Amino acid sequence: MWWQWIVERIALGLHIPDGFLHAPVALLWWLPTVIAVGIAARAARQSLDERAVPLMGVMAAFIFAAQMINVPIAGGTSGHLLGGVFAALVLGPWAGMVVMTSVIALQAILFQDGGIVAMGANIFNMGIATAAIGGWLARPLLIRNGVLTANRLWIAIVAAGAGWLSVMAAAALTSAQLVLSDLPAAIVFPAMLSVHAIIGIGEGLITAAAVVFLASTRPDLLQATPPSGPVMTRIAAIGVVIAAVITAFAPLASPDPDGLERVAEDAGFITRATDAPYQLLPDYTIPWLGETPLSTIIAGLVGVAVLIGLIWGMSRLLRTQPPARS
Amino acid sequence: MADTATAEPTAADDGRVKTWLALGFIFTLAWLPAGAWDALIMAALALWFVIGWKRIGLWMIWRRSLIAWPFALAALTLAIARPGAPVFQFTIGGQAITATDAGMVAAATVMAKSWLSVQAMLTLIATTHFSELLTALAALRLPPVLILILGMAYRYLFILQEEALRMLRARDSRSASIPGQPAGRNLFWRATITGRMVGTLFIRAYERSERIYAAMLARGYDGRPVTATQPPLRPTDYFALIGGGIVCVSLIVIAYI
Amino acid sequence: MLTITNLSYAYPDGTPALRGIDLVVAAGEKVALLGVNGAGKSTLLLHLNGTLRPASGAIVVDGLPVTAQNLRQIRARVGLVFQDPDDQLFSPTVFDDVAFGPLYMGLAPAEVDQRVQQALQAVGMTGYEQRPPHRLSLGQRKRVALATVLAMQPSLLALDEPSAGLDPRARRELSELLRTLPQTMLVSTHDLALVADVFPRSIVLAEGRVVADEATSSLLADHDRLWQYGLI
Numbered sequence A: 001m002w003w004q005w006i007v008e009r010i011a012l013g014l015h016i017p018d019g020f021l022h023a024p025v026a027l028l029w030w031l032p033t034v035i036a037v038g039i040a041a042r043a044a045r046q047s048l049d050e051r052a053v054p055l056m057g058v059m060a061a062f063i064f065a066a067q068m069i070n071v072p073i074a075g076g077t078s079g080h081l082l083g084g085v086f087a088a089l090v091l092g093p094w095a096g097m098v099v100m101t102s103v104i105a106l107q108a109i110l111f112q113d114g115g116i117v118a119m120g121a122n123i124f125n126m127g128i129a130t131a132a133i134g135g136w137l138a139r140p141l142l143i144r145n146g147v148l149t150a151n152r153l154w155i156a157i158v159a160a161g162a163g164w165l166s167v168m169a170a171a172a173l174t175s176a177q178l179v180l181s182d183l184p185a186a187i188v189f190p191a192m193l194s195v196h197a198i199i200g201i202g203e204g205l206i207t208a209a210a211v212v213f214l215a216s217t218r219p220d221l222l223q224a225t226p227p228s229g230p231v232m233t234r235i236a237a238i239g240v241v242i243a244a245v246i247t248a249f250a251p252l253a254s255p256d257p258d259g260l261e262r263v264a265e266d267a268g269f270i271t272r273a274t275d276a277p278y279q280l281l282p283d284y285t286i287p288w289l290g291e292t293p294l295s296t297i298i299a300g301l302v303g304v305a306v307l308i309g310l311i312w313g314m315s316r317l318l319r320t321q322p323p324a325r326s
Numbered sequence B: 001m002a003d004t005a006t007a008e009p010t011a012a013d014d015g016r017v018k019t020w021l022a023l024g025f026i027f028t029l030a031w032l033p034a035g036a037w038d039a040l041i042m043a044a045l046a047l048w049f050v051i052g053w054k055r056i057g058l059w060m061i062w063r064r065s066l067i068a069w070p071f072a073l074a075a076l077t078l079a080i081a082r083p084g085a086p087v088f089q090f091t092i093g094g095q096a097i098t099a100t101d102a103g104m105v106a107a108a109t110v111m112a113k114s115w116l117s118v119q120a121m122l123t124l125i126a127t128t129h130f131s132e133l134l135t136a137l138a139a140l141r142l143p144p145v146l147i148l149i150l151g152m153a154y155r156y157l158f159i160l161q162e163e164a165l166r167m168l169r170a171r172d173s174r175s176a177s178i179p180g181q182p183a184g185r186n187l188f189w190r191a192t193i194t195g196r197m198v199g200t201l202f203i204r205a206y207e208r209s210e211r212i213y214a215a216m217l218a219r220g221y222d223g224r225p226v227t228a229t230q231p232p233l234r235p236t237d238y239f240a241l242i243g244g245g246i247v248c249v250s251l252i253v254i255a256y257i
Numbered sequence C: 001m002l003t004i005t006n007l008s009y010a011y012p013d014g015t016p017a018l019r020g021i022d023l024v025v026a027a028g029e030k031v032a033l034l035g036v037n038g039a040g041k042s043t044l045l046l047h048l049n050g051t052l053r054p055a056s057g058a059i060v061v062d063g064l065p066v067t068a069q070n071l072r073q074i075r076a077r078v079g080l081v082f083q084d085p086d087d088q089l090f091s092p093t094v095f096d097d098v099a100f101g102p103l104y105m106g107l108a109p110a111e112v113d114q115r116v117q118q119a120l121q122a123v124g125m126t127g128y129e130q131r132p133p134h135r136l137s138l139g140q141r142k143r144v145a146l147a148t149v150l151a152m153q154p155s156l157l158a159l160d161e162p163s164a165g166l167d168p169r170a171r172r173e174l175s176e177l178l179r180t181l182p183q184t185m186l187v188s189t190h191d192l193a194l195v196a197d198v199f200p201r202s203i204v205l206a207e208g209r210v211v212a213d214e215a216t217s218s219l220l221a222d223h224d225r226l227w228q229y230g231l232i
């Protein structure tokens, strides 16, 4: 049915087309993407040596195909896999990033799913961030010293959680970029995050089932790629910081940095939405600094710091309490 | 789809030139400010002129460009987000919502830029083989490994999609319901089945990559990317690049003066 | 039981595969579908459960037209086995695959178990429940593929070359099984021994058209026409 097609395309609304992002925003997001993909391509080649090309090439084609395998939800709509967490869980974070980058590039080039100028942002949201969550957050919780935990339930929980989180992270990043490009935060954030909170459930369930299945049939595949050492993690941390800085400073480049919220107030609409629970920092500004770009930047930095802290704390917490092995 | 590309009309044009021009055009569009109608109209005319000149078929491009419009709905939110003179008002759930003139201009600009960018990409892939695209990207200094991976992905893309499609077909064929009995159990079960299909497809793909690797080794592959040397650009190619560059620069100039 | 009127179909790439098929099969009838490679046999069978949608024409199974609305019910009635068993088997184990149809229909676990056992026994694959399908031999996979639809107890079996790749004894057993199954059958095959054994009626396709529809005995006796149709 034609409307299902539309619903699905909107639900897949993580592929930002060209035209939506302000040029400076789009170009700035190319920066962390290029750095991350550059490191990832090198690291993946080192750990996989000559197998890198056939393995990652076919895996990119696989993710592409796997995104077609839908799970019927209700009323003719269905959920699809994004695949970043799955790719990073089975191939490791770096190879996962390279694979997802190839997928997103091919989608933009061949099927106009996502734009060209916006590709830097799209790769970061759907490829780098998701693979980072799968490879640096979930993978260490499942595979220790190259050995996969035997607890299936634990595998399912971690994979499902990471799958859901990855979709939310991608949606949040996408929303942030759209908002930096003057789309109304009061609509974009609640709409994107609530829709993807549901879509993420599909991602989580499919990822969990696929990983549990692999754990029971071919655990060797999950353990094959070497674990990422502390050096990799440090590089990754640098990448995250760069991304954070860019998120924060993009408002300077944006022609109308504090426009959104002011507009909302000027026009006198969605007054209720501004005190929505999503609004961690009211109006994205620090109250005592007033509505200046500086205040927006600091607000952005605080938000990113909170997010990093949450992820770090969570992984520490989970690591110090190893799950009971069954 | 790219594999049904009609390469004949422009086969003589260098793939690198076409790719760079298309990318340059799309990057230029990204810089046009809201309400730059004269520049946008000129850009559209320039693009459509090329489409007509190279006999690509404007209708075909427009039909395929429909793919972009669902997301364009999101641009409508711009209409109510910008300060300006109110144009019309409506209420949703007790909320009065006002569309402003500046907002509508911004929304229309985004849609126009989005639509033109998609058309430029469609024009490019309708006339350029994927291998030429890769050559063009390689000349832009993308890491050779990435180029090889993209090429490999493209090679197996349709094969694996076909495989996924057949799995879906098999599942649908046995997704039956008998009257008076709720079908499909629950979402959790269906997601499990789907996840296992993904896992099965993954194993098949993984094993295929191992066979490919063995076949590559058998033919002397040692992990070093082999990049074909590229023929030098011809004078006509330079003319095309210079012409395209002039168009892009003038679009920017028109938009900002 | 099965009525096909003026069915035509062309693949998306433009290849015309069926050109005006008319066909009536009565309940309980067992019909062989013959024809050279590319004649359109698989394409026709894929229409029976709505996997492919006709460009024109209509298909009615058991009084129920094959349309988008009826698809789920049609699929409970038509058991379609694909030519390539790898297309049919998508689950991690043989058990999961055979159980998928009954589970989806919402049957109780005990009933599902019983149906899986019955179906596997019918095709002689008892004991392979926990094996992954992609680790089986081609002939074994073909038998499991047949079991996956038998477990759904459809009223019409549409089998695409069920005997291809089977060893002689497995063919004999398949032939025996098809003879004893009560379902209406439309079975595409190149195996004339199987046709003579199981199917009283034969239909020959050529370039997407029905060129012969008659008693198997009379067709098999006509050496010239068999030659002309490319069947020998």
Ligand SMILES: Nc1ncnc2c1ncn2[C@@H]1O[C@H](COP(=O)(O)OP(=O)(O)OP(=O)(O)O)[C@@H](O)[C@H]1O
Pocket: C011, C012, C013, C015, C016, C017, C035, C036, C037, C038, C039, C040, C041, C042, C043, C044, C083
């Ligand atoms: N997916 C497809 N896309 C395009 N054309 C196809 C496709 N599948 C089959 N065809 C074409 O449709 C025609 C009928 O094919 P079909 O598979 O129905 O033949 P068949 O009688 O089953 O042959 P075989 O005995 O080899 O199985 C052939 O000309 C074939 O090339």
Ligand SMILES: [Mg+2]
Pocket: C041, C042, C043, C083, C160
């Ligand atoms: Mg066939």
